[in-house]
Amino acid sequence: MHLLGPWLLLLLEYLAFSDSNKWKVEHPSTFYAWEGACIWIPCRYQIPRGSALLDNLTVYHNYEYNKNISDFNGTILYNSTKTWESPSQQGRVRFLGDQRNNCTLSIHSLLVGDSGQLGLRMMTKDDKWMEAVNLSISKSPFPPQIQLPSELRESQKVTATCLLNFTCFGYDIKLQWSLEGAPFPPAPTIISSSHTIKTVLTQSQLAFEPEWSHHGKNLTCQVWHSAKVLSEGTVQLDVKHPPKGVTTVIQSSTRIREGDSVTLSCRYNSSNPTVTRYEWSPQGLWNEPSHGVLRIRKVAWDTPPISCAACNQWCSSAPPVNLDVQYAPKDVKVLQISPELEIHAGNRVQLQCNFSKSHPKEVHFSWKKNGSLLEEKGRELNFDSISPEDAGNYKCLVNNSIGQSASKAWRLQVLYAPRRLWVSITPGDRVMEGRKAALTCESDANPPVSQYAWFDWNNQDLQYMGQTLRLEPVKVEHSGSYWCKGVNRLGEGKSPPSTLTVYYSPETIGRRTTMGIGLCLAILILAIWGVKLQQNWKRTRSQQGLQENSSGQSFFVRNKKVRRTPLSEGPHSLGCYNPMVEDGISYAALRFPETDTPRAGDAGTSETQGPLPNNEDVVTYSVVQKRVGDYENVTPDFPEDEGIHYSELVQFGAGERPRAQEDVEYVTLKH
Structure with a gap:
């Protein structure tokens, strides 16, 4: 019930002031010190209303909430005045903050009786808050804590940390290391202090490489103040060390070539504890057929240096051994030296045959184009004025005394404007009306043609930009010559005209024959009628002539x-x-x-x-x-x-x- 008291008081305070839950105060939860020392309490707060200022700060010791007066009671260690005195004019408890967001405190000349709970009562004109801070004050200085890795291994660099949960400005302390009473290491260590709203501590880190001879010895960290040891902490070192003098031996008297069989053995001088197993590095490339012996049936050209390790609880590795495997040239490839970017028709082009490794290094070069061996034998292949016909798949070959290696096929691309354009007609250049006809603009270009244009026999632009011009259904009126134009980013080309012939279908021929016969009949009837009219006209004219000739009057x-x-x-x-x-x-x-x-x-x-x-x-x-x-x-x-x-x-x-x-x-x- 005693432990719930402060929390109950805080809850009542929250209910009494509904806006208090908006206060935000940050600081370490507990502070440690000893009698006669001091405490530095870093603190930061945030008032609910950002523009409000802190009017009053009261520091209580072991405070309690009084229901009768609806306020807190306790020993007042500090109470701010309206003038907010400077720290030099304050007493044992000093306020080092401000009225906006800093609530840092310091307490000097600590007593054991100062242990307990401090209450920071902060008030503005419209709001108030109570914040709890725990103090733990011992009679004498407490020892530091030494932190080590879970395991120490010989010659493996580790870091030991001496940690003291204490720091205070004006009360200087030092942390010093020793091994079996002797300063360790000879060089001074780095001591750091932290007094943030998260942690308050002083620590020293010792980085060293344990030796097998350090096993069982005591490592000590001492707390010094005014040339006096206040306290110390000690740990015993447990150093694990692998076998000593481990070496890898190649059991072969001749040079090793790619594909040969190789035998290696792992040897050592001493070990504590006794060697129980062996490991070979790199791992996973082979199997170990017998204890301490490695046999490689077909050694690779890129076999890395091999090292063995003799192991007890821990392993000790031998220096790596290079097998010095001889091999044919590797990583052969074709490089474009010039031009650096695109190759256009007419450019001067230089290709180079490159490789990464060869053992031995003396090599010879040769070239192939589309599988055919070229006459050029040098490392470079030059084209003074390249043409589209030079495009193709090129390989370079490099050989030494061990063997020959070829590069992957390298595609030489020559960029040029459209050429050799022609129009292909599907299904043929003679098509019956009513069916489908497709005219395709075939071209030779690199990069491919990006835009097409179509023209008829009158050179009239058909306003179509696709590669294939489709006539669906085709009509007799479509008969004629067509040509196309292709454009890429390097230029344009034109095709010769191709003639499309569209002939009548049987149905059309029948209709037109019928219409022709009908037209002929109509013309015949009109002709007969005309003849009759002409005869009647002639008779009328003859009669009029007789009348005119009768008298003339x-x-x-x-x-x-x-x-x-x-x-x-x-x-x-x-x-x-x-x-x-x-x-x-x-x-x-x-x-x-x-x-x-x-x-x-x-x-x-x-x-x-x-x-x-x-x-x-x-x-x-x-x-x-x-x-x-x-x-x-x-x-x-x-x-x-x-x-x-x-x-x-x-x-x-x-x-x-x-x-x-x-x-x-x-x-x-x-x-």
Whole structure:
């Protein structure tokens, strides 16, 4: 219950002040010292409100929480004033911090009664906090602790640490090492002190290599102050040492060549304890057939130096032995000396045959290209002006008295602009319409062509940049020549034109044949129709020519029914047959007045002998009737016969033109 008291008080403090859990105070949990010495307490704090300042710090010894007054009671070792006095003006307990984040304290002239718990009561205007610090004060100085590795081995460097959980400014102490009462080692050791918020200690580290003769001896660390030993700590050394004088012996009197068999043995002079096993280094490369003897059946050219170790609890290794194996040249490879980067066509190129090791070192060189031996025998292979044909796989061969070694194939790449472009057509240069055609731009370039361009027979850019131009479906209109252009970062090249021929499919041929036959029939019909029209036109022109040749005078045809002359007056009549209009008009009769006697002439003429009377209408009646036979004079039987139409012929000539009467209409010719 006594142990829970401080924690219970802290819990009550937390409940009383809800914001106190935001305080952050860092320092070592426990401090150790002895009577008469001092303690340095490094401390750092953080106020919940970053801008707040520490107003008061009170240091209690063995404090308790008083519920009646809701505060802490205890022996006050330090209480800050408003002026925050400097450490030189303070008493045995000194505050070395500040009002923002440093709460470091020092306590001088320690007493055994100072052991216990210190309470750091920190307050601001709006907040307060209690921090606990443990003190452990002994009557006399306590001994230091000596830390050693778990095992000590002869000639293996180790570090021994003398550690004292104490440090205080103004109370100087020293740590000194000794071995069996004698200072050890002769050189002084490095002493360091730590007084951080994590640890407070003084330590000395001793680095040494134990010898087998150190086994069983005492190693001591002493604490000195004012030329006086305050305390000391001692440990006994337990040094494990391997066998002594271990050597590796090669049991062979001749030179060792790659692939030979080799025998080695492991020997030693002394060992404590007795040797129980042997180890060979490097491990895992061979098996140990017998105790202390190593047999290598086929030694490798790169066999490393071999060492054996004679072991008891620990092992002692012998100096490594080099087998000095002779071998053919190794790591043969081809190097590009110039140019350093890319090789372009026309550059000067130098290759070099290189190897890492050869034993013996005297070597000879030779070269191969694509498996064929070249005439060059030197270490370098030179090209004054390299061409794409020089590209290929090159090997160099190096041989000595042991054997010959060849490099891996080294690919010589020559970069050049596109060349030898041509267009390949799939499935062929003759394709039926409606199917698929692919035109591929083949090229020889390094690096490969990065961009293509396609052109037709009119050198028109087809705006396509792929390597393969696909025509799906292909049409007859696609027939023609195509060529392509290839571009890489070194230049460009053009292909010659390739011709694609697209022929009609059977379906298209059938459709076009049908259309041709129909077109021919249409043309034939139109031709026949034209011939008929031409014949009709010629007949019409012939009839008009007969009328024009009859009199040479113009006349109009009128229909005037009211002025029809009775048949009884006995007019003269003249019949006319016109063979050019046989299909339209078969018969015509012209009747003339009695006062005039017409001159014999062609049908349809109006010429008379003698002048026509003035101021009188000269009326000529005609009867038009469709007949099949020859012409004849016709006298109409009925005035209003449906098939007979009368007309008035008015002659125009010299004299006044008779005025037309209002009841005259133009004639209608009907057949």
